[in-house]
Amino acid sequence: MTSDESGRSLSRRGLIGLAGAGAAGLALGGAGGAVIAANVAGAAASNGVGTVHAFHGEHQAGISTPAQDRLHFAVFDVDSTASRDDLIQLLKDWTAAAARMTAGEEVGGGADGSPLAPPDDTGEALGLPASALTLTFGFGPALFETADGDDRFGLADRRPPELTALPRFRGDALVEQLTGGDLCIQACADDPQVAVHAIRNLSRIAFGTASLRWSQLGFGRTSSTSTSQATPRNLFGFKDGTANVKAEEQKALDEQVWVGAEQGPTWMVGGSYLVARKIRMVIESWDRTRLEEQERVIGRSKGEGAPLSGGTEFTEPDFHTTGATDAPLIDRDAHVRLAHPDLNDGIRLLRRGYNYVDGNDSLGRLDAGLFFLSYQSSPERFVTVQRSLANDALNEYLKHVGSAVFAIPRGIATGSWIGRELFR
């Protein structure tokens, strides 16, 4: 799927040639070297600034792709004046621009052109390599039918039954401006300027058809999606995502993440469902909490990330072994216990979240937390896990302020456009 791309310039600098496109998919990401990583499961590659992830494929890139360092996530509402044809044209235009940007190329005619008109590309990514950019597109429930029952685009009968607004959870303090939306784009890259450039240009293309409803910058991936990556830490200072679904686990991906042929509908086969949650952390209280309590709440040690039942980071937690007081070593309301597949019908989510800091609030507290992103074959799987977290000891330090769910259509074939099968 990548050999046809080997002759193209892969970088806005145009200096990176490809040595052996046949090596696509192997983890050859190295300093200065360009690697095309095929976005098929099991073919993950580590990222590097020169990495180019294939835009076309069976699945959309940006899900099982090794998690990049930076995020710009954007949610759009389609304008009240836009028609079904306008929406289709937008998806075509987005597809064309996304294919170019993920390859490290400029949008349209680039940042040059007629002196009497604004250029097609805004220019701030000129000279920057592709930086492992992925752009992942999704459709919210309201696109199919609004809460008032308005079938704006003739899609109401195409809505997958799984795709409904999430129920209310304990601890929700949702802000309307950070919730819901018609369309989403997840831009991930190893350079924040490349991710921002992508969202900015896609927003610009959307003017007249869709406008930004909310958006979020993230830094510091909080999950690994490949065994080649070290486990990162969230803003609580703990390793996060040790037991995440990884790109190398083909079986787990098929069972837990991708929508299968028997599940359908056709346009979703090979796709997934994305849940986005903006989770504010009460950082100041957490930072005043003694280490023993922090570790009890999480259920892991802070330094190594090992379960409190013993071992090292990747040792399976033992929820039964008790300590001196006959209480289990991993507390009954520890986060690691309540989130574990053993307590959730074997459900594992592919998490792809990022830390965020939006400055500070009026009380001088950091406005910071986790921008949680998880991919699963049905939103119901997230709901199950989130419900079992209702009594999580961690909740004392969390506030869920934003929430949305999106259908992530299957990957885009060369020459096609995002969601094409949905509009047939």
Next chain:
Amino acid sequence: MSARLRPIAAVAAIGVVALALAGCVPNPRATGASTALDVKVADDSCEVSASTAKSGTVTFRIANTGTDVNEFEILADDKLRIVGEKENITPGQTVSYVAQLNPGTYYTACKFQQVGQPVGLASFTVSGEEIESDASEKKQISAAVTNYVAYIKSQVGALVPATKAFTDAYRNGDDATARTLFASTRVAYERIEPTAEAFGDLDPKIDYREVDADAEGLDWTGFHRIEKDLWPPAAGDKNSDGTDALAGWAASTPAERAQFADGLVADVAQLSELVNAKDFTVGIADISNGAIGLLDEVATGKIEGEEDWWSHTDLTDFAANVEGAHVAYGIVRDIAKNKDADGAKLVKTIDARFDDLEAELAKYGSIDGGFTPYDEVTDSQRKELSDAVNALGKPLSQLTHTVLGVKKA
């Protein structure tokens, strides 16, 4: 703020202006019917012998029976854009003016002493087939410039007496009347704001907000100075930059009121003098960039409600900016449309987006009937307005390139 117009000194086109064949491109080879009508012009009336005509050549025989100089105008259906005009018709004179008119709704009017509001505004319907004009693009551009200059003069012509009435009420302490006149007086100015901004120090004197005058160390004068007297802040109110509204400010004394009123009248008079100067003209790019500039005024100033901080009449300014942009666009529209298929497609998009934006604005009122105070427009409503502005701004940004069609090598 926006693209600045450069007043171009004595251009070659001035001969065309002097012929006063403003508007329609005289073109004997054009298709269509030929109609002759009489226009009786008096100081307070303007009667055309018929209110309909067939598309094609329409000759107006204009007789001025009044006591002073007059002018005859043909306006587009927005009652703003000048399609053609005959100026300098002296008392006792009869002149002919020939227009090529396509099917559509127009308005005829006269302008006593060539300033102020149109007199005897009457609708004029042209029916029949679209006429084929073989006028060269050069002629179209020349006519566009002539029409835009005429439009600027007509707006400044309306601004002068409106400013006088407004400042008279303010000067005399009739604040209730002045408050009702504030928004409507500004309309003519907001429609042509980029032109006024082109004259260096005039816009700061006429239209600066307090925070901008402060920041630039200028004496704060003009509309917004008067606005704060008419809607005085209460204790605890903030300026648009969050500073104490009462700090460094006191209600103007009668002497100060007279000073601000005289100043504004004088500045508007100077603007009138400048746009009526013999060598005043604009470039074709200034017209299309002016349309873009007016929309930028909306996108940066009006949409956030910082323009009319005390009166909250922002939507009137907003609507006037949009009207001004629509007129400037309308003047170059056919040039863009006739370029090629892309030009025709662009024009279609811009037409639709203007319609959307104007429909969105109409939800809140009208220039004549007044608008909802902007502090009562919610954030989500403001976003709807902003979305419509962005939707229009995107295709409009391609207008100058399309009109001039300059390709970079």
